[in-house]
Amino acid sequence: MKKQRPVNLDLTTISMPVTATASILHRVTGVAMFFALIFVIWAWAVSLSSAEGFALVKEVMTSFVAKFIAWGTITMLLYHLLGGIRHLIMDMGHWEELESGKLSAKITIALWIVLAVLAGVWLWF
Template sequence: MKKQRPVNLDLTTISFPAPALASILHRVTGVAMFFALVFVIWAWAVSLSSAEGFEQVKLVLQSFIAKFIAWGTITVLLYHMLGGIRHLIMDMGHWEELKSGKTSAVVTIVLWIVLAVLAGVWLWF
């Protein structure tokens, strides 16, 4: 039996609700943190290898690209932590209703944006 259902493959026309965006962002930031570990582990390994390695990492971290990568890593970690806390609270039975779930998702995203801006200010100034 063939089902005649409409198929919309253009994702730009779909309006996701805030809880869906929060959940998708939590998954995306988890994957991004995995790839950011390459930068973090490299910096950690080189900086702990010797005094010269530490100076090399300090020098590299003064470039714009390295600061941007560090900012991205920090913001990804911040959102994943906020989203994880939100999911833990939901696992305890809170914020499961439509209205409270939407409110918690919006608060999580707004708080993440504020913290990302503050992290950028802290990192670049």
């Protein structure tokens, strides 16, 4: 039996709940941190190889691109940490109701934005 259901292929019209956004952001930041490790491990390995390597990494880290990558990595780590704490609290049986789950997702995202701005200020100034 074939059912004729409406098909919506325009993803921009779909409104995701804040809880889904928070969960997806947690997964995306986990994957992004995995790829950011390439930059982190390179900087760590070169800086520990010699005094010249340390000077090279120090020089590279003064560029805008390197600071932006470092800020992005710190920002991803901050959200993943906040989202992970939120998920752990939910695993303990709290914030499982719809309203408290929405509120915790909003607080997590808001706190992440504040911390991301503070990390940018700390890194660039």
